[in-house]
Amino acid sequence: MNLRIPGPTPVPENVLKIMSKQMINHRGREFGQLLVDITDNLKTLFQTKNDIIIYTCSGTGGMEAAVVNTLSPKDKVLAVSIGVFGERFAQIAETYGADVTRLNFDYGTAADPDAVSKALEKDPQIKAVLLTHNETSTGVTNDLAALSAAVKKYDKLLLVDAISSLGCMDLQVDGWRCDVVVTGSQKGWMSPPGVAMLSFSPKAWEAIEQSKMPKFYFDAKKAKSYLEKNQTPWTPVISTFYALGVSLDMMVKEGLDSIFARHTKMAERTRAGIKSLGLTLFADPACASSTITSVKVPDDVDGVKLVKIMEDKYDTIIAGGQVDLTGKIFRVGHLGYVAEADIDKVIDALRLTLPQAKSTG
């Protein structure tokens, strides 16, 4: 099977192997050391000195943890959205009573830092900005450095969904002054799902002290107090921690520059292959993601049928479009553990599938 969705992503054999390790005491020394090692490696890969908190949940759970720990009901929040996951971040904040102003950009394009500046200029009451680094639903990467500069010019709290970017493309958590950054084990981290990983800056901890949104499972202060004794407050998903113990070591050994270059190369290979088939890329090339490529479904092709034939006949799992983009685009993931041959197989399978997926047929 060629699993080419934007997560869960394929896991290397040596990482899969450790998943079969027997359970241990999550309050014992062996787990404590594993937690320390994972946290240290994550700091390197997040390019940060900030605290890292690890939750047993999906990426969406991690987004909720970012919101409920730092905000209070009625807080004014600017939600910058370029797709489904930007909208999800806004909805989480609204669910917990934040007063959310949306700044939406067309699907397939990136957020404009000037527009963010203007929105913050216009409403000085805004306390925090929600940003997506890489929008998984459209295959667009925002210019987080420029967006952060706009946010920090007004000294706002910056919460970043980097679920499908961190560990794959440059994200300088400290350099770009990101207060909370969220990612998930099943994306670029070459591990199975089950874990969300968040960094919290000193400014985030100040916000946490003021925060009045209710939280128990996701309580970052409690997590931090347990981290001081090398534990998690609640029983962690031990096997996914085993996996991260191996995969993060691999990543630190490879080094960030090599990881970033590898992802750029895979993205270029994917886009070149797509174009060679006469297909049109959905995302503006200026902001096309190095982890996910989105492709327009041609007018005479049934997008849902295309995804199904790719799986049934060619054992190649790609993703369709989500929500408003259902049937209009398809998406190819190339993050984490992926080789050139995996990309070439997708292109070959697409070449064979396209004539069989006509919308009239």
Place this chain on the structure above:
Amino acid sequence: MNLRIPGPTPVPENVLKIMSKQMINHRGREFGQLLVDITDNLKTLFQTKNDIIIYTCSGTGGMEAAVVNTLSPKDKVLAVSIGVFGERFAQIAETYGADVTRLNFDYGTAADPDAVSKALEKDPQIKAVLLTHNETSTGVTNDLAALSAAVKKYDKLLLVDAISSLGCMDLQVDGWRCDVVVTGSQKGWMSPPGVAMLSFSPKAWEAIEQSKMPKFYFDAKKAKSYLEKNQTPWTPVISTFYALGVSLDMMVKEGLDSIFARHTKMAERTRAGIKSLGLTLFADPACASSTITSVKVPDDVDGVKLVKIMEDKYDTIIAGGQVDLTGKIFRVGHLGYVAEADIDKVIDALRLTLPQAKSTG
């Protein structure tokens, strides 16, 4: 290693083996079928026709899901507590703004159904009752059938923490009219941590329609809508689902009667062994748990040192006391995948450890 804490519990070899299976699309047919199979098996093992919702989180996350989906801020709630986990359930409800009345019983004893009746008689405004089936911190099992009868005489919503009992001892979810029941994969289910499993009765779904506590990640209505297409709303911890696919099949094949009898036998063997060492059981024998045995630390023994020597010298991992019981009791888990030899090894190790763990030494 003899892992004899009350969870994570040891996982059988064939279940560990499936944990190394490669990732699949969580929105594809293979995962959909796995979710259907797990849910069907859980209905058998929960003895229920109610809906089962599976979350990627710990048992505490499952307790939070039970509360936030069915209650509203200011709702009056009776929290019946016989230990640390009963108190945790109360704290979760308070965190989300419920008006919690506590009915606490001495640690080591069970809750009195008559006292529950009186509390409900006294305050007709109470909407829901929070109950612990098996209190992991003290090794006491409540008489849930009798407690439920008291709660249902007043037609209250009944939320049950059965994290360390379900799948080990008799719990008739439908027969005892339990509206929400919570358990976790790492307890009696012979699987690694990462998954909480909850049943919701028709009365629970009515409460869910009225509930105003905020929730996003734990939203049961959203989970139910995705379950209808054999999916979870957010990326699930696929590997733990693989494990449950195997372990629940084993459990259904074994049958509930055999599972319950096996746990009773292990508990009796543990208690007999403990007594043979001249030690005193902490829990009232009338309500001693069949999954966890709590033991008083003798006056001349250092309880913390005892747990440490058991691990360091005899590779036997038992649990100490929690919160107020730290150093005063120790606990032996005998739930899930456990054989007589595992129990005997604990007793042998204790026999050797006790003289070395004197509080003066």
